[in-house]
Amino acid sequence: MGATIFPDLDTPQLIEMIKTGAVGVIRTDTLYGVVTSATNKESVERVYQVKNRSADKPVLVLIADQSQLFDPIPDELTDALADLWPGPNSVAIPSPSAPDWLRHSDLTVAYRIPDDARLQRFLAATGPLIAPSANPEGLTPAKSIGEAQGYFGDTVDFYVDGGIVMNETPSHIYSFVSETGDLEQVR
Secondary structure (H helix, E strand, O other), X not given: OOOEEEOOOOOHHHHHHHHOOOOEEEEOOOOEEEEEEOOOHHHHHHHHHHHOOOOOOOOEEEOOOHHHOOOOOOXXXXXXXXXXXXXXXXXXXXXXXXXXXXXXXXXXXXEEOOOOHHXXXXXXXXXXXXXXXXOOOOOOOOOOHHHHHHHHHHHOOEEEOOOOOOOOOOOEEEEEEOOOOEEEEOO
């Protein structure tokens, strides 16, 4: 049995699949990403295998809103995050309560609130999702479901067709500098 193809994010079966550990490809507000529940260690490990990604390279976590953060944000970041979220900005912030398979070596997690209302509703229903770009390590990110299928075939459980990505710019990445309380753009 092959991977299921969904026409959009509004299918209840898709939400249930993710809640039970499925791995798939969806279009985020920037690029296509390989997604799964951030709270399911086995499915996160499966994403690393599917992408042939180094286990020491952390992934970003898509959230619907700040209520899905594993830890409260530092007070000094409140204003800065209001300017960056929602939007194509991933921010690595202290998150010592996050599962260890999500944390960087400095106990941070890179979070992003996408600027897409449908995707936010989907994330509210599924919970936080990891979402590294839809490509095997070292290759160009998929710009369509067809390209993603060429990369992953039936090694993932589902695909959601979000059309062709015209702007291939990945999200900007910011890191919280605890010594100064500032955000520093990394990429």
